[in-house]
Amino acid sequence: MNSLKNHVDSIFSNYKSSKQINELKYEVLSNLEAKVDDLTANGMDHSEAIKKAKGSINSIDYLIDGNIKIYINKYNLEYIQIALLYSIIAWIITIPALIIRVGFILNIFLFICSIVIGIKYCLLNSKKESDYRKCKSFINIQSAFKAKKIAWIMWLLFIVVYTLFTTAIQFGSNIWFSRPISITGPYQFAKLAIGYCIPLISIIIPLIFNLAPKLILKYEVGEDNENEE
Template sequence: MNKLKEYVDSLFRKYRQTSKIRDLKEEVYTNLEAKRMDLIAAGFSPDEAFDQVRNSITEVDSLIEGNIKIDRFSFCRERMQWMLISLLSVWVITIPLRVFYSVFALSYLLAFVILIAGVYYIYFLKQRGKQCQKQTVYVNILYYRKVKRVVWVLWSMYFLFSFVMTTCVYFGSNLWFSRPVHIDGPYALGNMLVNYFLPLLTIVIPFIFGLNERLALKYEVE
């Protein structure tokens, strides 16, 4: 395999080889090869020609469809802030509901996760203080959009499933065997509402995934 082809391959290594990427790779390669032949015809040695050609393109991130350059620190910071806000909100809601058996463990688990996330956030802010320079990075907005869509679809399926399951548990015997629905007192009613309501709290997961796209556009640079 020739040196130039290897070099071009290395530029595209971190991208999934879709047909679009393959086309772009071929276009870049044939143009560089034409340039290299031109330089050799103009009297440069093959090594000099290769070096010049290689220096003319050192990254392809800006050429990838959907790639945008963002301010990494601001992006990560706001994403972490929203993550903490949504986790904390869910946690606060679960605290008064702890009397219900199904919420108890979840509430403690959330407190634990929030503690770790909070400590990490503070550590992240401290790190930033040390480096104190703007870092930019390329992210792919199309990828974020795709992930967001998939997560929303999965979440909708989960929510629908849990809704149907809860309904079956509480009203199934009534629907199929026409046995009356049996709810003794306010605690049982509350428990039923909690079982319906609890899966709704997981809406923060697709929300957090959806942040990527929104924040990438917000913190786009250049």
């Protein structure tokens, strides 16, 4: 039955080993072996029975908890469209930050990102074929929610650490020696404010992760979406 085991391993190859996956692999393999036994008991050649059993299951995506079948290209197109919008907004917001070096670098980086994402969006949007828009695939909404949660936690940690680090660099000696903090003019104040605000632009990262679950549900294959075709 090595042929069946290899077949089961191949259809599970896109999934990391876990308790759920291992249990499901065992169940699928057991079912295929039972199917082969039934077919051979009814007089079918053993090799032909194995071939028929393998042909009865070529994907297990629909068996995985949290997997949802969606119109994957519609999903990708809107995801990239919104990511493009976020990057353009972030680029515009960082224009005043050009007065400091970090702001200049960030602004150029966001400009380049906007161009790259824009090109990607135009390429995808140019594909008007009906079959392309109707292409379906499975995506795991549980993983999307998990990634969303991790993204927000990491972003909050980044903001806290960056704020503490910037404060230590700017005012560490004043705080340590109990000296008053002095800001000499509007230019210095602007540089200081921009230095603190620039990291907030990174909120587009968790916002992009935030999109996934909503778009998965929006483009889930179902009667409503079928009627839109």
